[in-house]
Structure formats: structure tokens, C-alpha cells
Amino acid sequence: MSVTRPHLALEVDGAGAHPAAGHAGPAGDIAALTARVTTAEAAGFALVTIADAALPPPGGPARVEAGVRASFLSRRTQRIGLAPTLHVTVTEPFHLATQLASLDHASLGRAGWVVGADHSAAVYATVGLPRLDGAALRQELADGIDVARQLWDSWEDDAIIRDRVTSRFLDADRVHHVNFTGERFSVVGPLITPRPPQGQLVVLGADTLGVTGRLDVALVAAPTVDEVADRARQARTDGAPLVFADLDVLLGADRLAALDAVAPWGPAQRLRHTGSAEDLRDLLERLAGLVDGVRLHPAELHVDLPRLATGLGRRPVTGPTLRDTLGLHRPANRFATAG
């Protein structure tokens, strides 16, 4: 329904997008994160994304891994989508697919995955893998997404039959080896985890990764509305079903000077709104004609999120799964045999 457009997402990692926001409090402060996400849920956000990296942000404390945060949040929330960043580059593809499938089970179908592509020399050194860049990196990301999607389908929905007559717990014809062979790794499968409730998790990723056609949601970070419009058009051409624009937001322009005096924000890398909630609503309305959703990056989460919660007005969230909320259908299983 058009009234829910644009869908709203919220980035909740750290303390906020403005450099003066500092770092999130004590590293293990899951209580503060839980409070933010329940606020976002009550305000009608469709999903939160949880940024992450194997290395802490420069000068910041070590982080709790985003998949663990999302899973904890799955039992403290009821409707909101939960999309952690997991990096294809420095993980085992099989573990990554299992972890995400498990998050979808724990949240009863509210999981998403923000495709991470960390490829600095320092991040590769944490796992001792050879560094990839350029075309090799794009291939690795494509392989990582492809194998995850195949593994999520490796159990058909009705694979567990519990048939007392034949003593069979499973129908072995409905649990499949994927026999995936990528450029740098291969995976036989099947997954150890039955098919996720959504069938396929919602896969989100930047339109700059070179894998737009494999995403469910392309994330576009561009500093002007015109550029967002161009890139969104391109992402749709490349096959992304949905496009979200990234947007920095600071409500109350009078706060900007004080924050900038501590640490200047620097030029915008994505759309940026500093001003009133009313002007933000106008901007969202304008963006609704260009993109399907907007991901907000509050300047200071503890200040801007409560203002967003009251200033945007409550928005209907359909659910119960994240796919339902975003209007994405539940895909058929690629391995299912007809009849």
C-alpha cells in the first residue's frame, strides 16, 4: 500500500553518524541497543540494520558481533526486521548461511542480511586469507550470495515428514546437496539448518558492490536527490527488486554548530537532512517517488531517534515477516520438484 512508502530503515550500530556522537557506550551495552530498537519498532520502522566489522572503528572499542546482537534482539522485539552486516570476505560461507538462517528461525521470519565486503589488508590479516580486490572481490561476493541462497533452499519446506509407517524422519529426496563451486571455495551442503521461515532472507547491499542483480534491496548512498534518482534507476535496471536511499538525519538544525565544533561532519557521502521533522517528512515524500525505502542514519541516536519517533508519526507495519512488510513474495524453492 502506498501509505507505507517509503519504507523506513534505521542504522543502529554505534552512537550516531555524526563524528561528534562518539562511540557507543560500554562495548557490551546490549541494554541500550535493545531500548533503541524497541523505540524504532514502536515508531513503525520496517527494519534496523546493524553495521559491523571484524576490526573496531578507528579509536573505538571492540564491538559485539552483529549477528549475535540481532539474534538477542529477535526475542526482545515482535515486528521489526533485523539485518546485521556479515562480511563475505572474511568468513566461512557455510557458517554465514547457517547463522543467517538461524536468525530467521529465531525471529520467526524477520531476518535480513546486509552484505559486507570488508577487504582491507588489516581485516584480511585477522583470518589469514589472501586479499581480494576489483573483479576478484566482486566474484567472491557473488559466490558468497549465491551459495547462501542455494543453501537456504537446500531443505524443502516439507522435508521433515516424521512418517511412523516407514520410520523416516525426513524425506531424503527433499534435502539437497548444493554442490556449489565458486571461484575460490566450494560447498557441498546441504545446510545443517532447515529452510528459513522466509524461504530466502532479505538480502541488502550497496549498489556499488557489483552484485546488484543478486540483492533484494539495493542501498544507494549519494549526496544529491538527482544522483539518488539516477543510481536508483540503474539499480532497478540491474535487477534489484527494491531500492533504498541512505540518509543522514539531524533533527534541530541548532545542534549542528555545537557538534561540528567538537568534530566537523565533513562533506556528505549520502543524502543529508539537517532541520525540522516537518521538512524531513517533505523530503521523504519526495523520495517516495524515486525509491522504495529510506535508511536513516541519525546524527546522534540518543537524541535524534526519540525525535524521529514522535516527528514522523506512527507508520503501519504489515508483517509478520520482513518480506511481508516490504511487499516481497516468499520465493519458491529452486530445488523443489513439481508435484
Next chain:
Amino acid sequence: MSPRLHLGVFFTGVGPQLVWTDPAFSTHTHIDTFVATAQTLERGLFDAFFLGEGLRVRENRGRVHDLDVAGRPDAITQLAALAAVTERIGLVATQNTTYNFPADLARRLASLDAVSGGRAGWNIVTTDNAWTGENFRRGGWLPHERRYERAGAFVETAKALWGGTAVDRHDDLISVTAPPTVPARPVLFQAGDSAGGRDLAARHADVVFSANTDYDKAVAYAADLRRRLAGYGRSADSLRILPGAAVVLGDTPAQAAEKAAWIQREQVTGPRALAFLEQYWGKDLSGYDPDGPLPDIEPAEGELDPSRGTIAIEHRTGKAERIAGWRALAAERKLSIRDLVVEVTPQHSTFVGTPGQIADEWTRYVRDRAVDGFNILPQLLPGTIEDIVDKLVPELQDRGVYRTAYEGTTLRDHLDLPA
């Protein structure tokens, strides 16, 4: 204070010991089943809820094995969800040191410890199994004799990162340059049965989860382990011994025995008995009657197919001799296929009796320091767990060998491990 018993549940989530034909069997992969189980155990003041791991779905002759319960979540992900709906119980994840990156796994375990407020544990397992390796980047890369070396280096790396020390280590077993994780100190569990495993446990583990449940074996095992501990300069109290055990309770001894017999019949069904032999014969035996004599055809050449899971090193060779031994045993005792499989399947020790009987037995074990407690392997879900919490726990409390309330908040507190 007299010694107290510590209890955990080893929730494998898969395998032949789980009786899925039980009409009350819970949907084993649904999050609600896990939540209900963990909350019941917390009501029973258990030390830990313990998830197993298997990184490849079991097969029989190249096809997914269809007779056992299969399908389970990623352990750390699931336990992070359970951390949100429990307050005290320890949350232990089985995780493999062969098919994980040390800094990545250390970070995920530290994260579980952080969100649970110090309730995380890690059951350290290794594999050299190339069949499992087919799901991972490096494949079957680690020779059998080096897997505990890798595990030792892996654990040292994890402990350093949890303790605030960066690691820069590059050799043929480990390659990692990484900064510390969030501060964490997960409790380390180890099966600790083989010599390599006992040694790893004596160096690093806080808890061993061995199969030595028989009283005399348990006493000998405890003595051996405490000797090894001393060799590493550790006190006897720095390691808890919690062997795996199955428990079948009944209101009367006869009722318990009847239930145990029913469980065993359900665990070794005719098709399962045939599938067990097929793994050894390497041939289709579906034409044989499980209640009839052993197959008269000769087994395939070659040793065991590893696809039913990790095979202990002593079972990787000598297949022909083993089958000859079974034939002799079956002939001598006139055993059917199913009888033979019941006879030769490795069973975890089972305590069968009334709550009072088992409480008396366990009180003796713990007072003699033969064990510090048990890690219970459920066979009925939720039956085993509800029985123990509602019937056995009160009997143990009456004997003064089990807590009546949680005193601390962390898993380390519950286990009375040195700070």
C-alpha cells in the same frame, strides 16, 4: 560444605537417541522449543544449556540419512536469542577449531558472553574429517595427529583476545593478526576422552564432558585427569567433571525399566538397524528382515564411509574383523539384526530408576568426587527435561547435594570455578 552436583543438558538436537516417534515430541527446530527448554532448565537451577554441533548433515551411502532427527540452528546464534529470555543459566556452544577462523570465532563467543552477562561457554571440538571439510574453504586440510595442536593454538589465541591482548601469530597451524575482542571469559568445555583430548582439557578446559559414567571408570578417569592437571600447575578444583548421561525416571523401578526398554526399541527400529549395518557392509541391505539373521552376503571391500559422522580412529580400520566378530556373536547368542545392533551400538550410560534411587546414586558419585555432576542427553523432548526438573531435582535438594537457588550470575559462578 559438602560437594554439590552440577547439571547441564546436552541438547544435541539431532541424532538417533532422540525419540521422535514419541507423540509428545516437540518440533525440534522451532525457537519456542528451545525457549521452553532453557526456561524449564532455569526453573530447575541447571548450570548450563549446551548445544551440539555437526557441520554436515549425516548420510547413508551417499544420501541424506532419513531415519534420525536432523536439522539444527547455529549454536551461537541460537544461544544469543536464548540469552534474551533467560536470566541465569549458562549457554554453551559446541564449536569446531578445524573449520573456524580463530579471531572470528573468538569474537562471536566473546559477543555471546557480553550479551548474556557472562553466561557463555565453549565446548571445544576438533575434526580431521575431510567429508565435513567439503563444506569449508580449506576442505580436509588438517591431519588427524595435528588437530589437537591446532586446537591448543586456537584456544591460546582466543584466550589472549578475550583477555585484552592483541595476537600476531603466523605458523602452519594459525595465521592471525587481530586486536582484542570485547572483554570476555567463556567457560571452556572439552570432551577429554582420548589422550590428546585429556591433555588439552588439563591445559585449558574448565569442564570436561567425558563418557565415563560407570562408577569405577569415573573414579579412574577423575584420578587420571587430576594427575594431568597437577602437571600443568592447576588445582584439582579448577576443572569440573560432568560426564554425559541419559536418565529415565519412573514412579516405580519397574515402570522406569519399562520406559527405558520402550526408548531403546524406538531408538533401534528395524530400518535403523539395517542402516547401521549398511554403513559397515557398504551395500543395500533393505531386502533383509531386521528381525531375521545377519546378511549372508559379503561386505564391500574397503573401510568405513565417513558420512555418518566422525568415526573414532580405532574404528577406521579392521572392518572385516569387526563384522566377523559380530557374526560369531550373533551365531552364538542367536541374535537378529536388530538384537545385534542393540548389543553393539555404543550407548551413553543410562541411569534408570525412581527419582529417589537415582538421587541416592548421584549423591554417592559426587560425595566420592568421582564426578562433579552430569551433562544430560535428553531422549524424550520435553519429557526427559520436565521429569528431571520436576522429580529428580527436589530429591537431590533433599539430600543436600544440589542448590536451592542460584547464588551467582555467571556460568563461572554456578560451576564454583576459581575467579
